[in-house]
Amino acid sequence: MSARRILVVDDSPFIGKVLSALLHGAGFDVTVAYDLWDLERWGVGTPDLVLMDVVLQEAFGDDVAILLRARGWRCPIVLMSSLPEAELEQRAADAGLDGFVSKHSGLAGIVELAQKHLGCGSAAGAALDARPGFEISARQRLRRVIDNANRPQYWNSAAVLSELRALVGDADMSGRGATAAAARVCHDVVHQLGANGATQEILDAIDALGESLGTARAARDANPRRILLLLSDDAQREALLAAFDRKNHVVVEARSLVEARQKLHAATYDLVLVDVRLDRAEPSLITEVRKHLPEAPLAVLGAPASTVGVPVISTDSDPAEMLDEIERTLQHGR
Amino acid sequence: MTDQQDKRRLRVLVVEDNPHVAELIRHGLRGNASVDAEFVIDCVMARDGYEATEQLRASRFDALIADIYLPGMDGASLIAAVRAGDHPDLPIIAVSAGGDPARKAAMDAGANVFVDKPMRLHALVATLQKLV
Numbered sequence: 400m401s402a403r404r405i406l407v408v409d410d411s412p413f414i415g416k417v418l419s420a421l422l423h424g425a426g427f428d429v430t431v432a433y434d435l436w437d438l439e440r441w442g443v444g445t446p447d448l449v450l451m452d453v454v455l456q457e458a459f460g461d462d463v464a465i466l467l468r469a470r471g472w473r474c475p476i477v478l479m480s481s482l483p484e485a486e487l488e489q490r491a492a493d494a495g496l497d498g499f500v501s502k503h504s505g506l507a508g509i510v511e512l513a514q515k516h517l518g519c520g521s522a523a524g525a526a527l528d529a530r531p532g533f534e535i536s537a538r539q540r541l542r543r544v545i546d547n548a549n550r551p552q553y554w555n556s557a558a559v560l561s562e563l564r565a566l567v568g569d570a571d572m573s574g575r576g577a578t579a580a581a582a583r584v585c586h587d588v589v590h591q592l593g594a595n596g597a598t599q600e601i602l603d604a605i606d607a608l609g610e611s612l613g614t615a616r617a618a619r620d621a622n623p624r625r626i627l628l629l630l631s632d633d634a635q636r637e638a639l640l641a642a643f644d645r646k647n648h649v650v651v652e653a654r655s656l657v658e659a660r661q662k663l664h665a666a667t668y669d670l671v672l673v674d675v676r677l678d679r680a681e682p683s684l685i686t687e688v689r690k691h692l693p694e695a696p697l698a699v700l701g702a703p704a705s706t707v708g709v710p711v712i713s714t715d716s717d718p719a720e721m722l723d724e725i726e727r728t729l730q731h732g733r
Numbered sequence: 734m735t736d737q738q739d740k741r742r743l744r745v746l747v748v749e750d751n752p753h754v755a756e757l758i759r760h761g762l763r764g765n766a767s768v769d770a771e772f773v774i775d776c777v778m779a780r781d782g783y784e785a786t787e788q789l790r791a792s793r794f795d796a797l798i799a800d801i802y803l804p805g806m807d808g809a810s811l812i813a814a815v816r817a818g819d820h821p822d823l824p825i826i827a828v829s830a831g832g833d834p835a836r837k838a839a840m841d842a843g844a845n846v847f848v849d850k851p852m853r854l855h856a857l858v859a860t861l862q863k864l865v
Contacts (some may be wrong), residue, residue, distance in 0.1 A: 459853055465764075
């Protein structure tokens with residue numbers, strides 16, 4: 400299913416870009432019109448939904464919406480604004496529009512409204528949202544950035560930077576998935592900025608975030624991998640997580656055999672990667688993996704005698720070679 | 734409600750350089766925003782002060798709505814010229830997003846009313862109704 404098209408009309412570059420990134424991340428095809436000139440550049444046909452800010456530079460959004468209706472746009476048009484809800488409701492009713500949403504309820508609420516009107520974006524977006532354990536913390540951070548974008552004090556660069564850094568930090572901690580990939584791009588930009596970084600640079604960072612969300616999602620949809628990683632060596636763990644993240648693999652970590660068993664039974668995996676140095680109980684775990692996931696490739700890091708018949712990836716080799724070997728194991732297992 | 738055909742017809746000259754805003758104003762004045770008004774509005778559009786001056790020479794208007802910041806001959810100059818010329822009593826509404834400086838320039842030039850942009854179109858119609 401192709402992504403549903405949303406036209407956002409908002410004269411605020413900050414809100415426009417952040418909302419675009421979030422809607423794009425939810426699987427929608429988003430166009431932002433920052434003024435009436437942009438709006439006139441809309442091509443053939445109509446979008447599936449219009450999110451219309453009320454106070455624009457040269458006109459009021461409800462008057463613009465009435466004009467769009469007169470031009471034959473029959474798609475839902477929803478007003479969004481920081482105006483008091485009673486006024487917003489009245490304006491939407493007077494203009495014969497399909498609803499309203501207050502920016503005071505947070506821009507994340509606008510995304511939820513879009514999902515309510517159009518379903519959950521594209522199938523890819525729905526899959527992204529439905530994936531277990533998908534960077535909840537980073538997502539919440541991003542939502543906080545979005546929510547706070549409406550507050551005048553958050554137009555202050557330092558405050559936005561602070562939130563973006565928190566987002567990046569969370570994503571780094573999670574070390575996996577689309578938001579982490581997006582955050583890495585954002586990370587480079589944001590960390591080059593001083594505490595008083597320019598607004599344009601923040602907008603560029605958000606642009607990168609949005610693009611990365613889309614890129615990461617597309618890559619994962621094309622070649623998704625779920626890896627259960629049971630590893631003891633922190634240094635190798637970081638290197639592996641970073642490498643898997645670059646390839647958009649979804650990594651579920653376990654730090655003990657008990658945790659590994661729980662996660663093994665809770666989901667399916669394309670690869671189970673076990674560090675046999677973890678403790679002395681590894682043969683039973685390998686047997687359990689074989690029984691529970693007979694089709695899943697299993698590889699061990701380290702090479703005790705008890706793992707004969709299982710691909711072994713030497714932990715003594717160069718990290719790059721180790722990763723190549725893991726990728727080959729993944730390919731053979733597909 | 735009075736039938737459209739029984740309503741008084743007004744000819745209004747609108748001077749606005751942004752074609753998209755101009756279309757909005759024209760649509761608003763001719764359409765929904767004036768549904769409850771006591772008149773039907775015929776809009777004539779001009780893109781700057783020079784075009785507006787030509788229109789005013791060529792035909793009669795009941796009111797003028799002029800943006801202040803225009804290319805070439807700006808709105809304040811146009812209003813001053815209208816007041817000094819053949820239309821000293823023409824109802825004039827000046828509009829601008831320029832805030833107080835634009836308001837002062839417009840009122841000093843002789844506008845009857847100044848309306849800040851963005852403007853509610855039905856409010857513009859109501860203002861027009863009070864003036865004519």
